[in-house]
Amino acid sequence: MHLTDEDKRMLNGEYGDMVRRSMKILVTLGEIYGAERMLDIRNVHSPGVSYRVAGDAGLNFVKEASQSAHCKVLTTLNTMGIDSERWEEFGFPREFALKQLELSDAYRAVGAIPTYTCTPFLVGNVPLLGEHIAWGESSAIAFVNSVIGARTNREGGPSALAAALTGRVPEYGYHLDENRRGKFLFRVDTDLETDRDFAVLGYFAGKIAGREVPVFEGLKRRPTLENLKALSAAVASSGAVALYHIVGVTPEAPVREAVIDNNTEPILFGRREYEETVAKFMLSGDIDCVVVGCPHCSIAELREIAQLLSGKKVKVDTFICTSKHAKDISDRTGYTGIIEATGARIVIDTCPVLGPTLPKGYRTMATSSGKLAHYAPGLWKLRTALLHLEDCVGAALKGRWGEQV
Numbered sequence: 077m078h079l080t081d082e083d084k085r086m087l088n089g090e091y092g093d094m095v096r097r098s099m100k101i102l103v104t105l106g107e108i109y110g111a112e113r114m115l116d117i118r119n120v121h122s123p124g125v126s127y128r129v130a131g132d133a134g135l136n137f138v139k140e141a142s143q144s145a146h147c148k149v150l151t152t153l154n155t156m157g158i159d160s161e162r163w164e165e166f167g168f169p170r171e172f173a174l175k176q177l178e179l180s181d182a183y184r185a186v187g188a189i190p191t192y193t194c195t196p197f198l199v200g201n202v203p204l205l206g207e208h209i210a211w212g213e214s215s216a217i218a219f220v221n222s223v224i225g226a227r228t229n230r231e232g233g234p235s236a237l238a239a240a241l242t243g244r245v246p247e248y249g250y251h252l253d254e255n256r257r258g259k260f261l262f263r264v265d266t267d268l269e270t271d272r273d274f275a276v277l278g279y280f281a282g283k284i285a286g287r288e289v290p291v292f293e294g295l296k297r298r299p300t301l302e303n304l305k306a307l308s309a310a311v312a313s314s315g316a317v318a319l320y321h322i323v324g325v326t327p328e329a330p331v332r333e334a335v336i337d338n339n340t341e342p343i344l345f346g347r348r349e350y351e352e353t354v355a356k357f358m359l360s361g362d363i364d365c366v367v368v369g370c371p372h373c374s375i376a377e378l379r380e381i382a383q384l385l386s387g388k389k390v391k392v393d394t395f396i397c398t399s400k401h402a403k404d405i406s407d408r409t410g411y412t413g414i415i416e417a418t419g420a421r422i423v424i425d426t427c428p429v430l431g432p433t434l435p436k437g438y439r440t441m442a443t444s445s446g447k448l449a450h451y452a453p454g455l456w457k458l459r460t461a462l463l464h465l466e467d468c469v470g471a472a473l474k475g476r477w478g479e480q481v
């Protein structure tokens with residue numbers, strides 16, 4: 077692999093041991109994946125900040141990094157393990173919370189920006205079409221590669237931090253044109269409107285596409301940002317999709333021929349496929365908790381939730397996950413007051429998957445998130461109803477869901 081003189085200086089330890097180790101990680105990755113050179117980047121989204129995932133090994137690594145190195149490029153932080161403002165009120169275990177705070181402080185000391193969200197593109201980290209970046213967090217990776225058209229591989233905590241400290245990534249995978257072409261073509265032949273609808277499409281396609289690039293065509297209306305956020309999270313969790321294209325919608329796919337071979341046999345996603353997929357997540361009867369905001373809610377979603385809940389009372393624990401940035405705007409506009417007066421809680425910085433597990437005792441959950449619906453049965457043995465946002469609110473108000481309710 078070709079290294080510039082500056083790369084060699086970093087690798088030889090001229091900028092300290094942590095930069096040397098970071099460069100070593102990146103060069104090793106490049107050699108494994110056959111990169112010919114390194115690329116400059118200006119933008120990192122680091123996924124290593126949940127103590128639940130990083131543990132003491134991650135904590136010690138970042139603390140050590142913070143003593144001698146600093147992020148060279150804009151580096152935002154993914155969702156962490158606690159609500160940094162109300163962790164005691166929400167009952168996060170103290171021992172865990174203190175470790176989490178130590179880890180997030182170490183990331184701040186190394187120069188990362190404490191965004192603590194899986195929607196960095198909603199809080200000011202917005203790369204441009206074709207820009208090379210280093211992002212972690214599967215839903216954000218799928219969104220930024222597909223919807224924005226920036227270029228990232230699936231970075232983990234160590235490789236994202238290494239990229240942040242050096243401003244370099246090896247050129248392989250999704251940085252290269254040839255790996256951004258589609259392998260599976262899905263012909264959508266049913267109306268898709270809500271985030272749940274797009275999550276269902278993502279869940280269906282991810283199961284088939286696995287780690288490959290799916291292409292969607294036939295959408296009858298232009299999706300919203302929130303629709304695409306839901307699709308990105310679902311397609312990256314039922315499969316491991318890091319990039320998809322929607323013909324006529326996403327920037328690299330103005331026409332089908334731009335992203336997939338013309339003779340690719342399409343796979344139908346019609347009403348039957350939709351119903352069969354959604355049926356995996358339907359349950360009737362009592363709902364013990366409702367969780368929305370996976371990926372973290374946008375201000376538009378918080379507005380909608382406030383409108384749906386206004387003046388009512390929830391019957392079951394209802395958690396709405398978002399970034400501090402979105403909640404601050406929600407505070408200002410009065411949405412937070414409306415939502416929390418109903419008994420629902422807005423939780424910032426964290427989510428059930430990256431924080432300590434949901435409180436014990438729940439058996440059933442309603443969510444609008446395909447990603448959460450995918451993980452909940454395995455992580456917490458929860459039976460899950462995958463509902464439209466409006467129906468999640470209905471389930472929160474009644475404590476029940478289903479035809480007979």
Ligand code: F3S
Binds near residue numbers: 369371447
């Ligand atoms: Fe975000 Fe947590 Fe879901 S990181 S995508 S809210 S699992």
